[in-house]
Amino acid sequence: xxxxxxxxxxxxxxxxxxxxxxxxxxxxxxxxxxDREAARKxxxxxxxxxxxxxxxxxxxxxxxRHAAAAGIEQFLDIGSGIPTFGNVHEVAQQxxxxxxxxxxxxxxxxxxxxxxxxxxxxxxxxxAADLRKPQEILSSPQVERLIDLNQPVALLLVxxxxxxxxxxxxxxxxxxxRDALAPGSLLVLTHxxxxxxxxxxxxAEGAVDVYKDxxxxxxxxxxxxxxxxxxxxxxxxxxxxxxxxxxxxxxPEDEDPYAFSGFAGVGIAA
Numbered sequence: 106x107x108x109x110x111x112x113x114x115x116x117x118x119x120x121x122x123x124x125x126x127x128x129x130x131x132x133x134x135x136x137x138x139x140d141r142e143a144a145r146k147x148x149x150x151x152x153x154x155x156x157x158x159x160x161x162x163x164x165x166x167x168x169x170r171h172a173a174a175a176g177i178e179q180f181l182d183i184g185s186g187i188p189t190f191g192n193v194h195e196v197a198q199q200x201x202x203x204x205x206x207x208x209x210x211x212x213x214x215x216x217x218x219x220x221x222x223x224x225x226x227x228x229x230x231x232x233a234a235d236l237r238k239p240q241e242i243l244s245s246p247q248v249e250r251l252i253d254l255n256q257p258v259a260l261l262l263v264x265x266x267x268x269x270x271x272x273x274x275x276x277x278x279x280x281x282x283r284d285a286l287a288p289g290s291l292l293v294l295t296h297x298x299x300x301x302x303x304x305x306x307x308x309a310e311g312a313v314d315v316y317k318d319x320x321x322x323x324x325x326x327x328x329x330x331x332x333x334x335x336x337x338x339x340x341x342x343x344x345x346x347x348x349x350x351x352x353x354x355x356x357p358e359d360e361d362p363y364a365f366s367g368f369a370g371v372g373i374a375a
Contacts, residue, residue: 120139143319153363160360160366165295167352173197177258178204180258181242183261183282186212187218193208194223194226205229205252239278255287258290283338291372292372294372298326301347309325332370337375345368347365
């Protein structure tokens with residue numbers, strides 16, 4: 106298999122990656138046949154997966170605009186993935202030209218591509234790090250340069266926590282991040298769930314099994330389990346809801362039924 110110029114030498118291009126599969130669902134070009142094959146297998150069980158990813162991105166943009174309107178000018182996007190049109194820095198810096206954004210991902214392709222996209226943008230940077238190690242993120246030179254932890258920050262955990270198994274203590278990681286942020290900070294979160302998927306759970310499980318097979322288990326949590334990530338936050342209206350119902354800009358009833366899979370919410374740190 107030929108290695109494209111944008112693929113870092115360090116990566117094994119015969120192993121699928123969650124961020125490159127996501128890129129494929131969104132119509133991006135930074136993925137390999139091995140990623141497309143895994144995506145097609147998952148879509149054989151859940152054909153609406155690209156619609157779910159599009160709903161995630163649309164919610165993220167609405168939440169970033171909400172944060173900017175509330176006066177927040179610092180954004181920490183963990184599990185940011187491969188940049189596609191309408192990234193956090195584009196939305197935030199449109200609202201506040203001086204808004205500062207740090208992206209965090211552990212996929213080398215996502216980091217390399219983010220680096221290229223952000224070249225010349227002195228208010229945005231990317232860190233190669235893992236959500237399961239919050240201290241490494243918080244003490245990184247990029248965060249120290251761009252993020253003032255004594256001022257409110259919008260922390261984005263969009264479509265990432267469902268890839269962290271309970272054994273890796275996702276609740277502990279989110280709590281550590283919360284404790285490091287100033288009062289008035291926002292937590293912007295989406296999470297996969299069997300609730301809302303317009304399919305029998307047994308069929309949806311087939312797609313979940315594809316992620317298990319590529320050693321990136323997809324952990325489907327209930328609404329109550331997802332709500333626990335917001336401990337220490339007050340929910341912003343309308344609370345924890347299916348993505349199209351969070352401050353919609355168009356009629357939710359016009360959305361694809363798959364867009365209602367899983368939950369989205371924004372909390373404000375007390």
